[in-house]
Each structure stands twice: as structure tokens, then as C-alpha cells.
Amino acid sequence: ETGVTQTPRHLVMGMTNKKSLKCEQHLGHNAMYWYKQSAKKPLELMFVYSLEERVENNSVPSRFSPECPNSSHLFLHLHTLQPEDSALYLCASSQDEGQGGYEQYFGPGTRLTVT
Amino acid sequence: TQLLEQSPQFLSIQEGENLTVYCNSSSVFSSLQWYRQEPGEGPVLLVTVVTGGEVKKLKRLTFQFGDARKDSSLHITAAQPGDTGLYLCAGGPEYGNKLVFGAGTILRVKS
Numbered sequence: 001e002t003g004v005t006q007t008p009r010h011l012v013m014g015m016t017n018k019k020s021l022k023c024e025q026h027l028g029h030n031a032m033y034w035y036k037q038s039a040k041k042p043l044e045l046m047f048v049y050s051l052e053e054r055v056e057n058n059s060v061p062s063r064f065s066p067e068c069p070n071s072s073h074l075f076l077h078l079h080t081l082q083p084e085d086s087a088l089y090l091c092a093s094s095q096d097e098g099q100g101g102y103e104q105y106f107g108p109g110t111r112l113t114v115t
Numbered sequence: 116t117q118l119l120e121q122s123p124q125f126l127s128i129q130e131g132e133n134l135t136v137y138c139n140s141s142s143v144f145s146s147l148q149w150y151r152q153e154p155g156e157g158p159v160l161l162v163t164v165v166t167g168g169e170v171k172k173l174k175r176l177t178f179q180f181g182d183a184r185k186d187s188s189l190h191i192t193a194a195q196p197g198d199t200g201l202y203l204c205a206g207g208p209e210y211g212n213k214l215v216f217g218a219g220t221i222l223r224v225k226s
Contacts, residue, residue, distance in 0.1 A: 004157070042119075043158075043203070043216040056213060090157050102146055102207035102214055106157035 003027040006091050006107035013081065014115055021076040021110050023091030030095065032074040033104065034066060037088040049074060081114045088112070117142040119206055121217035129225055131193050136220045138204035139186045146207035147180050147187040148214070151200045158203055194224045 003026045013019050025032065034046040048056035049068040063085075065077040074091055088111050092104040119140045128134055138147070146165045150158035162171050164180035164187065171178045175198075177190040191198055201221050205214040 006157075040218070042218045045213060048213065092157075103148060103160060103163055104205075104214060105160060106150075108157045109155075111155070 004091060004093055004105050004107035006089075006110050008110060009108060010111045010113075012113045012115060013078070015081060015083070017081075018077070018079040020078065021089055021091075021112075023074040023076075023107055025072055025074075025091075025093040025105070025107075027093055027105060028095075029093040029105075030071045031093060032068060032071070033092040033094075034074065034076050035090040035092065037090055037109070043090070047076075078112075081112075083114050086112055086114045117144075117206065117208070117215045119204055119215050119217035121202075121204055121220050123220060124218065125221045125223075127223045127225065128194055130195055132224075134191050134194055134222070136189045136191075136202055136204075136222070137186070138188070138217050140206060140215075141185065142206070142215075143184050143209070144206035144215075145184070145209050147184070148205045148207065149178055149187070149189055150203040150205065152203060152219075153200045158201075191222075194222075196224045196226045198222060199224050 005024050007022045031050045033048050036044045045058050046060045047066040052068050063080050067075040088109045090109045091107040094104045122137045146163055148163045149161045152158040162178045167182045167184045169180045175192045179188050201219045203219045204217045
């Protein structure tokens with residue numbers, strides 16, 4: 001039990017659909033992250049939120065839209081995706097700032113398939 | 116751009132054998148973390164090392180941070196099938212909270 005939950009665990013969607021991924025952390029952290037994990041590639045950081053403000057956006061296409069309503073919840077809204085967006089999407093959280101504030105705790109991920 | 120290179124990319128060994136996974140960079144990191152990820156799950160944090168030369172042990176796993184804080188190794192003694200998984204190293208920057216991840220080492224331990 002990592003204290004970070006993600007729903008749904010699996011999602012199949014067509015290119016014209018709109019769906020959302022949800023992440024919730026129960027660790028009292030104040031930074032949350034979205035990563036994309038594709039086969040044979042390093043984890044790709046998509047978005048970082050610190051104290052509910054977005055502080056990092058690694059040039060992610062606009063078809064991915066994050067939302068962080070509070071420090072415990074993070075959403076990733078998806079629309080008009082492409083087949084190459086199929087991947088495992090991971091949410092993580094950490095205690096922000098300061099020495100050693102980099103230990104990130106991951107959720108189980110959402111396996112997304114775009115048809 | 117900071118990069119972390121992991122080697123080997125894939126390792127298949129028999130139960131009981133020893134192995135070492137390496138994580139190397141030309142950049143200095145303030146901390147180095149190791150994660151293990153099983154299929155269909157998210158990475159699970161195993162250890163964090165923060166001091167150059169630091170060695171940490173977790174049962175049969177030994178983690179070492181290089182003296183210059185540019186590299187790290189993970190040594191597993193007497194590997195077991197339960198050790199099978201993807202091992203990821205991640206470097207913490209001097210400032211900020213953006214981790215740099217290696218591509219991972221896939222370990223398969225056969226019984």
C-alpha cells in the first residue's frame with residue numbers, strides 16, 4: 001500500500017472520446033506529478049503541481065489537461081488522443097521542497113489504450 | 116540536461132546467483148533513489164541515498180552511492196524469483212523536485 005490510488009486501472013478509449021484519470025494521495029504531501037511510461041523508455045514527466053499550482057509542464061500536448069483542485073487530488077483530462085498516447089500513466093506525490101524532499105511515491109497507474 | 120544511464124538493460128539469472136545493476140551519470144545529484152516496479156503496478160521506492168560513498172542494506176539488497184554522487188549501484192545477493200521486476204534509479208536535483216529517471220533494468224530470476 002503506497003498511499004497513492006489511481007482510477008481507473010484500465011481504460012480503453014477511442015480517439016474522439018473524452019475521459020479523465022483520477023489520482024488521490026493519503027500521505028499528506030503537497031506536490032503531485034503525472035508521468036507517462038511507455039515500453040523501453042524512461043519515465044516521462046508530464047506535469048508537476050506544488051501546493052496546488054502547476055510549476056512544470058514538459059511541453060505536453062494540449063490534448064492532456066491536468067487539474068489539481070487540492071493537495072490530495074489530481075486529475076488528467078484526456079480528449080482527442082492519438083494511438084501513440086497509449087501507455088501507463090502514473091501519478092506520484094512527494095513532500096515538496098527542502099533537502100530530501102524528492103522521494104516520490106507512486107500510484108499503481110492507469111493502463112490507457114487508445115483505439 | 117541531466118541523464119542517468121542504467122546497465123544492463125536486461126538480466127536473466129538463476130535463483131541463488133548474485134547480480135549488480137549500475138546507474139551512471141556525468142551530473143551530480145543531491146540524492147539517488149532506487150525503485151522496483153512489477154508488471155501492471157507503479158514503482159515502489161526501495162531506498163534513498165544522499166551522501167557520497169553511502170552504503171545502505173535492505174535484506175539481500177545493497178545500495179551504494181558513488182563518492183562523487185554521480186553514480187550508484189544495486190547489488191542483490193542470492194537472487195530469488197520474487198526479486199523479478201523492473202529496477203529504476205532516479206536522481207534528485209540540487210534544487211527543485213524534478214527527478215531524473217534511468218530507463219530501467221529488467222531482472223528475471225528463474226527458479
